[in-house]
Amino acid sequence: MKYADTWDLESIFPGGTKSEELQKKIKSVETDIQAYQTLLRDWDFQEDPSVTTFKNILNKREKIAKGLGQSSTFVQMTHDAYMDDEHANVVMGQIMDLFSEVQKLSTTFTKKLVNISDEDWQKLLNDKELKEISFTLNEMRDEGKRLLSEEEEKIIAELNKDGLAAWSRLYDTAVSIMTIPYKDEDGKVTELSVGQAMNRMYADPDPQVRKQIFEEWELAWTKYAPIFADTINHLDGYRITLQKAHGRKDHLEEPLEYNRMSKETLDAMWSAVANNKQPFLDFLNQKATLFGMDKLGWQDVDAPVTLEDAKPTRFTYDEACEFVITNFASFGPKLSRFAKHALESRWVEAEDRPNKRPGGYCTSLPEFEESRIFMTFSGTPADTSTLAHELGHAFHSDVMKDIPSLNRQYAMNVAETASTFAETIIGNATIKNAKNDTEKISLLNSKLENATAMFLNIHARFLFENAFYEERSKGIVSEKRLNELMVQAQKEAYGDRLSCYHPHFWCSKLHFFIDDVPFYNFPYTFGYLFSLGIYAKYLEQPEGFEDKYIALLRDTGSMKVEDLAEKHLGVDLTKRDFWEAGIQLAAKDVEEFIHLTNEVKNK
């Protein structure tokens, strides 16, 4: 093997989760937190208006964040790669306690910023280093202006554990004990977990299997729905109360602010999607025809298309690595060189073995200014695509590593820019390299799964969530009404092209129950289209684009998205045309899919 498929944990902290070095690090962070607490407590800007003290505080804050990040990432990495490591949870508990200490201090810090007069604040920001991070500092201070008294915020944080966070936890617990019965050909009934059932329901090649599981699925959610209706009402009721207490005028203000975008941009994006759906509805129709159906059911939208028994091409890990490096080079030398470096330096854990958690992610080791990638590589084109996706994330962090860390915190909606971009490069290359039309069709189908998720499924989620918040702010919304709102949203988003809908989708979709941020859905569509829009710009003028692309990525943590797009792409996000350019790219895949499937059908 040219590229090792396991990552190197020893070079981070030797000795695994029982590492002495790790314990030393945790101790040193603890000491730093105490020092930070004292610094903060004693800091009175009126008495000591010096830039130096303020910078000391910022530096301490950063040092703590890095130490905590380095330790928690390491423990998470070890836990995910070796799920039987029981000690990981113990150490993680230790680290989480420190995180919550820091969390409490962050309110104190923000309050201190708010207490500085506007005039003094402007003077402070005249300092060269502080000016550089003024966007983020202003953002923190403005956010702080919404806060209630320190005492009140402390109580809210405490109550949150048994409120917002608890509702979210309750959801997870209820889902973990749910099962969905599945009867196989021999009449034997197996109880599937929610995760297992979902995989088969959407991905099984047999439409009868998908249909059977979907019917049982809807029944199971119906049975538990009264619990989930309570949960979603209280979770979002809690949120609405808190938003009001913080002086917010509506339920979209917080998620928009968090994503550093305006309502006009969100409206322009959804309006572009709503007005350009036809190709994707044609795609659904074509799939229905291929499956010999009149219309697709909800459960058929993502079903695989395998026309003859075409064996999909499989890659070894080395081949996948070479493929990614080579095709990244067709875009730009820097991305390609970076990928090669990451793969050679054992930043990637990809081995297919038991005892690893499922899924993939990219995480960062802030003290090394490096990323690490977790995934399981089993040889499919989708795995190569995951590898490219995660390397895209790692590249995003890498190009930002020399800028002040406060300017590196990008929001969710731009977080997927570099990963989607990398995935697009590799996805297109994989389709181009397909050995025959049937393989090409199957690859295009998987690629379009993404587009239909972004334009149809997530659109439905947004329409539902928006309507739900409207009604929830006036009172409790019944299960029956939740179902109605959901089916309405699905019919609108899918142009009424499906033969059946999923009324209880509001309880089966875990995203509606996440407590960290409200509206967990639209940032995905934003990120996907933002990235495709950049890709469209690249196709217009490929020469020298890599440097422009890097310059854009470097600014993702320190600008409003409208300014970012204006500065680097010369486009106005509040207008539909930028969004439409991205949608057109995805629509081209539909054209090719329909063309190829017609040819194969007529053979």
Ligand SMILES: [Zn+2]
């Ligand atoms: Zn990602």
